[in-house]
Amino acid sequence: MSNYNCLWMLIFIIGTFSRENLANYEYDNSAPFAGSSRNPKLVWNYHPIIDLVSQTSGKTNGYKETKNDDFFAFLRDYYYLPDGLKTPLPEYDFIIIGAGSAGSVLASRLTENKNVTVLLIEAGKPEMLLTDIPALAPYFQSTDYTWQYYMEPQPGVCMGMLNERCFWPRGKAVGGTSVVNYMIYTRGRPQEWDRIAADGNYGWSYNEVLKYYIKSEKANLDGFEKNPYRNRDGEMPVEFVPKRTRLVNAFLEAGKLLGHPTVDYNAPEKLGFGYVQATINKGHRQSAAKVFLHPHKRRSNLHIMPETRATKILIDPQTNNAYGVTFTRNGIKHTSHVRKEVLLSAGPIASPQLLMLSGVGPKNHLTSKNIRVIKDLPVGKTLYDHITFPTLVFTLNTTRVSFNEARVMGIRYIFDWLRDGDNDLSSPGGVEGIGYIKTPVSDDPEPVPDIELISIGGSILSDGGPKGSKAVRQGIRLSNKVFQEAFGAVDNTDSWTSLPMLLHPKSVGYVELRDNNPFSHPRMYGNYLTDPKDVATFIAAIRHIQELVATEPFQKFGTKLHNAQYPKCKRLKFNSDEYWECAIRTVTATLHHQIATCRMGPASDHRAIVDPELRVYGIKNLRVIDSSVIPRTISAHTHAPAVMIGEKGADMIKRTWNMR
Numbered sequence: 001m002s003n004y005n006c007l008w009m010l011i012f013i014i015g016t017f018s019r020e021n022l023a024n025y026e027y028d029n030s031a032p033f034a035g036s037s038r039n040p041k042l043v044w045n046y047h048p049i050i051d052l053v054s055q056t057s058g059k060t061n062g063y064k065e066t067k068n069d070d071f072f073a074f075l076r077d078y079y080y081l082p083d084g085l086k087t088p089l090p091e092y093d094f095i096i097i098g099a100g101s102a103g104s105v106l107a108s109r110l111t112e113n114k115n116v117t118v119l120l121i122e123a124g125k126p127e128m129l130l131t132d133i134p135a136l137a138p139y140f141q142s143t144d145y146t147w148q149y150y151m152e153p154q155p156g157v158c159m160g161m162l163n164e165r166c167f168w169p170r171g172k173a174v175g176g177t178s179v180v181n182y183m184i185y186t187r188g189r190p191q192e193w194d195r196i197a198a199d200g201n202y203g204w205s206y207n208e209v210l211k212y213y214i215k216s217e218k219a220n221l222d223g224f225e226k227n228p229y230r231n232r233d234g235e236m237p238v239e240f241v242p243k244r245t246r247l248v249n250a251f252l253e254a255g256k257l258l259g260h261p262t263v264d265y266n267a268p269e270k271l272g273f274g275y276v277q278a279t280i281n282k283g284h285r286q287s288a289a290k291v292f293l294h295p296h297k298r299r300s301n302l303h304i305m306p307e308t309r310a311t312k313i314l315i316d317p318q319t320n321n322a323y324g325v326t327f328t329r330n331g332i333k334h335t336s337h338v339r340k341e342v343l344l345s346a347g348p349i350a351s352p353q354l355l356m357l358s359g360v361g362p363k364n365h366l367t368s369k370n371i372r373v374i375k376d377l378p379v380g381k382t383l384y385d386h387i388t389f390p391t392l393v394f395t396l397n398t399t400r401v402s403f404n405e406a407r408v409m410g411i412r413y414i415f416d417w418l419r420d421g422d423n424d425l426s427s428p429g430g431v432e433g434i435g436y437i438k439t440p441v442s443d444d445p446e447p448v449p450d451i452e453l454i455s456i457g458g459s460i461l462s463d464g465g466p467k468g469s470k471a472v473r474q475g476i477r478l479s480n481k482v483f484q485e486a487f488g489a490v491d492n493t494d495s496w497t498s499l500p501m502l503l504h505p506k507s508v509g510y511v512e513l514r515d516n517n518p519f520s521h522p523r524m525y526g527n528y529l530t531d532p533k534d535v536a537t538f539i540a541a542i543r544h545i546q547e548l549v550a551t552e553p554f555q556k557f558g559t560k561l562h563n564a565q566y567p568k569c570k571r572l573k574f575n576s577d578e579y580w581e582c583a584i585r586t587v588t589a590t591l592h593h594q595i596a597t598c599r600m601g602p603a604s605d606h607r608a609i610v611d612p613e614l615r616v617y618g619i620k621n622l623r624v625i626d627s628s629v630i631p632r633t634i635s636a637h638t639h640a641p642a643v644m645i646g647e648k649g650a651d652m653i654k655r656t657w658n659m660r
């Protein structure tokens with residue numbers, strides 16, 4: 001029986017027997033998670049999809065890699081060492097740590113040259129059939145396809161989340177975060193990249209990075225792809241989502257009425273609104289692994305090791321030369337050396353962590369953790385993130401307009417998606433439209449937006465009800481009590497929302513080590529909303545969304561702001577600025593775009609970790625190539641930028657070593 005047939009049989013069996021067992025979820029708050037790498041224990045009642053997804057990953061103990069022997073392994077992509085090798089070679093030209101958005105493209109480009117050998121180490125498993133379904137994006141945040149990170153407690157934010165902690169999941173898979181993300185494709189505005197270059201980062205102006213965005217892209221965008229800044233012949237599919245609700249048309253029409261033209265929002269010319277562009281192909285997720293690794297996995301010069309955890313970069317303290325990596329697989333420690341370079345692509349949390357564990361970081365901090373200092377650098381000291389307020393819910397007095405999970409979770413829909421890829425399951429978590437606006441709070445003299453609006457064909461209500469998975473609210477760790485008080489009365493009804501994403505937060509966070517154990521989670525500090533301007537920008541965005549909703553395109557659906565009674569905001573007048581500040585502080589959610597923890601900058605930049613060619617200052621043969629190097633906030637979700645950084649990084653390495 002083929003893999004696909006087995007899956008459908010399983011889904012059918014699980015779907016058939018599970019209906020009686022569905023109920024509300026809650027979390028076991030007694031689970032010890034603060035400060036350890038263990039997951040908080042989630043206790044939810046049985047749901048066919050969540051359960052199936054959870055089981056894809058086997059056990060998660062966080063300390064020891066599991067063998068790839070779980071029940072669903074047959075549905076998973078696989079990567080083996082070639083030629084019957086049981087262990088990796090003692091030496092490679094390059095070792096890449098992390099097969100994520102950047103690491104995957106880097107590995108693929110470097111091994112185009114048959115004479116170059118690369119070892120690619122990845123802590124996570126290969127993706128599987130269910131990760132291909134865009135609508136299931138929210139489900140994966142609670143499986144071990146993600147690192148279950150939590151921000152350190154910060155009073156006054158995430159007040160409505162479990163234990164008042166903000167949840168920061170990141171992808172742990174071959175393909176990295178692109179295996180669990182929402183697939184939105186955005187590049188950032190020209191002025192933002194030009195500012196990065198003007199800071200002294202030669203080679204990173206808009207026109208220079210555009211070349212690399214274009215290189216990867218395989219656009220299929222109804223005419224946009226013919227524009228000079230798009231490409232139809234690259235590897236990474238970028239498409240419109242095949243299934244949309246009528247609500248996104250209301251969003252675009254309302255936008256036009258308020259002066260926002262409908263545009264290709266990735267085009268450099270002007271700000272506007274548009275249908276979401278996504279890294280999908282005919283309704284199927286296209287992760288970085290699917291695009292850049294899967295087709296090349298039989299290259300004999302590319303050794304890919306999933307479920308393998310790098311624990312240290314080896315740096316000679318006399319010469320400051322990076323010469324290898326230690327890593328563990330199935331509990332066994334290995335070391336491989338490099339002839340040329342170690343390339344760190346472990347993402348914005350793990351890259352700074354590994355640097356610090358290896359002796360590169362703030363001197364006093366490393367010393368306090370008993371780590372020998374090789375190079376004193378401000379690793380982890382800068383962290384920007386994009387946050388949002390995801391519960392600005394508008395109810396509709398028209399039924400069957402928005403997405404609703406209950407309507408599409410039948411086996412028939414899954415078969416239809418598999419065959420045609422164009423039903424509700426092709427929607428990336430309901431995301432349908434993107435709009436860039438500049439609120440009156442902005443003092444930017446250039447046409448740079450301060451808010452991105454994300455139009456959803458539904459809301460946090462859409463997967464609720466007695467039989468719903470509630471994956472979205474679980475994905476942000478919203479407390480069940482807060483949800484019930486604020487939204488219980490309208491749960492599982494037709495609705496619309498727009499997520500305002502704060503593009504250029506003034507508040508700055510940081511990341512540091514918890515201890516010197518490579519299996520501990522680092523300590524992460526978002527410092528969200530510590531600058532009053534961030535709050536003011538959010539409130540201005542909420543007012544703008546209300547103006548959009550007041551127009552005829554939305555009013556024809558009877559769209560109405562829901563009066564959410566958050567427990568901590570009840571004393572405040574509904575819809576006042578004070579109410580909104582309280583609401584934002586109650587449901588504060590990251591969009592997972594942490595950047596700048598291994599900040600790029602010229603030698604004169606006292607916050608820089610890597611130079612504009614991504615080489616770590618003061619260390620030879622070590623580069624950081626992932627989203628952690630982005631030095632300033634950009635108006636973009638960070639997958640496409642990370643792929644671009646991987647492309648550009650590969651070219652810089654080829655130039656250094658005179659490789660073709």
Ligand SMILES: Cc1cc2nc3c(=O)[nH]c(=O)nc-3n(C[C@H](O)[C@H](O)[C@H](O)COP(=O)(O)OP(=O)(O)OC[C@H]3O[C@@H](n4cnc5c(N)ncnc54)[C@H](O)[C@@H]3O)c2cc1C
Nearest residue numbers: 098100101102123176177181182183184310347627637639
């Ligand atoms: C839920 C969610 C939704 C998102 N939605 C979008 C979206 O719609 N659009 C968008 O553009 N961006 C989105 N993002 C962000 C985007 O996907 C990431 O910023 C981007 O993928 C980061 O790429 P990267 O290469 O820097 O790191 P990653 O892709 O995170 O890759 C890092 C890899 O390193 C591995 N690793 C870490 N430590 C080790 C170690 N010690 N040993 C071996 N391997 C290790 C990790 O397991 C991971 O696979 C989302 C993120 C999340 C979490």
